[in-house]
Amino acid sequence: MCWLEVSRLDIIDADIRRAETLPSRFYTDPNTFDEVISGFANSWHFAAHEDQLSSVNALPLPHIEGMVREPMLLTKDDEVRCISNVCTHRGMVVVNEPCSAGVLVCPYHGRSFSLDGCFRHMPEFEQVEDFPTPADDLRQFPLESWKGLLFTTIDGVDFERWIAPLEERLGWLPVDSFRHAPSRHREYTIEANWALYVDNYLEGFHIPYVHGDLHDVLDHDGYRTELFDGGVLQVGMAREGESCFDLPESSPDHGERVAAYYYWFHPGLMLNFYPWGLSVNLVVPLSVNRTAIVYHGFVGDESLLDMGAGGDLDKVEDEDQFVVEATQRGVASRAYERGRYSPTRETGVHHFHRLLTRG
Ligand code: FES
Ligand SMILES: [Fe+2]
Known part of the structure; x- marks a missing residue:
């Protein structure tokens, strides 16, 4: 075991109230970067929608x-x-x-x-x-399908167990009938470490500060973060009058005004379900301080496009990239080493950091 492996283990306290965030070398050191991404072969990765x-x-x-x-x-x-x-x-x-x-x-x-x-x-x-x-x-x-979404791996864990958090919550959603929308395809290269982009995705804490328009359609107090073994689900609730899912009785959230389900699967897979369909975001590490972000869109109901939390995704992306790239410059500073977590708003980030460092 090299010093890097030793230095990874148990460095994030399980108790978020006591924990310190990921040391800055995870975002800036090429050797730590190589070590971390060498573990990605153990994950399932989104390949494509059958469409x-x-x-x-x-x-x-x-x-x-x-x-x-x-x-x-x-x-x-x-x-x-x-x-x-x-x-x-x-x-x-x-x-x-x-x-x-x-x-x-x-x-x-x-x-x-x-x-x-x-x-x-x-x-x-x-x-x-x-x-x-x-x-x-x-x-x-290996190749597995969940409702037309195809996943592959090199050494992945049991697929049924891996996909269960999605099946349990959204088993009712006809994802197989969604159509690929090439016009929604995006590819960006950002000057930041991949894990900073994931950190930012895993909390709604920043929404009122960074995304003014999105904040106007989401109920900040109703925003939920749920942890599962290989990832995090965030549920965005719609403000009164804003676009939300028409949830069937079979949904565990029946009767609630859900605007978006934001699923993150370790390490870089984001499945964002909106009333109009699905936006898949892939976080692809290029080097320690460069990351590709790839968007694929799959539309279930065209009449609901451009509404609610899934409306102007380009603007939200732009706002996120601004803070993520600026944070990359910040974590490289001599004056920064680690921070602390909000126990009410950053449980998803804490969970990600625990996954990344559990050895
Ligand atoms: S034919 Fe494929 S490398 Fe030569
Ligand atoms: Fe954001």
């Missing part, structure tokens, strides 16, 4: 490559699979853009594979002995 495969049959997953440093590809023939996107000849990435092809052909020297990843053909290899073997096929990765 994204309605017009293509091979979809590269660059955001997952950013998370776990593993080029992956979703393919669809008689079934949907997640396979390696690395050619078994000399390691070229096989598919670089979404496409509709019956056969996958490596652009480097022409090796071809079926959509299920099986080796098909290789030019100039007639004289090679013991060829091909199963090692020449593209490797498969």
Whole structure:
């Protein structure tokens, strides 16, 4: 065990009233960054909504490559699979853009594979002995679906257990019928550590200070934060007259005025459910102080777009990026090392920091 591993364990007190926040090196030190993200292979990662495969049959997953440093590809023939996107000849990435092809052909020297990843053909290899073997096929990765949302992993925990907090709360929501909306796609690169972006997401504490328009539609006192094993759920309540879910009796929140369900799954997956549909936000660590933020939108009811908490997401994002980038400059200061938590408003951030440092 190296000193970095030793230094990670138990550094966040379980009692939020006594705890200090994450030491600043988690946001600024490249070695700590490398150590932390090496653990991401143990998580499930959002790959795509099945609707994204309605017009293509091979979809590269660059955001997952950013998370776990593993080029992956979703393919669809008689079934949907997640396979390696690395050619078994000399390691070229096989598919670089979404496409509709019956056969996958490596652009480097022409090796071809079926959509299920099986080796098909290789030019100039007639004289090679013991060829091909199963090692020449593209490797498969686990793939699971929850209501049309596809998730993959390298060494993930039990999927049913992992997804249970979502199923228990939103099992009634017809996510499978949501349609991919390419016009809602966004990609940003911000000058900040990925965990600062997650910290900011995990508390509604800043809403009155940072997001004036959002504050006008959310009931600040009704805002709830619930912790579960692999993540955090925040429930935003609508002010009187503002857009909210029409919750069926089967919902545990039936009778309440829910404006948004904000799910975060460790490390960087955010599933934001609004009355109009789902905004998936992916937090992709590029380096210790650069992060990509990727948005995918899936619409269930177009008539509810642009209303309530899920209305002007671009403005909210802009406001969040301002504080997150400025905080990156602040945590790099000699004058800053650690802070303290609000026991009423920062339980989600505390839970995240405990997850990050539990070894
Ligand atoms: S690396 Fe793919 S064919 Fe050579
Ligand atoms: Fe925010």
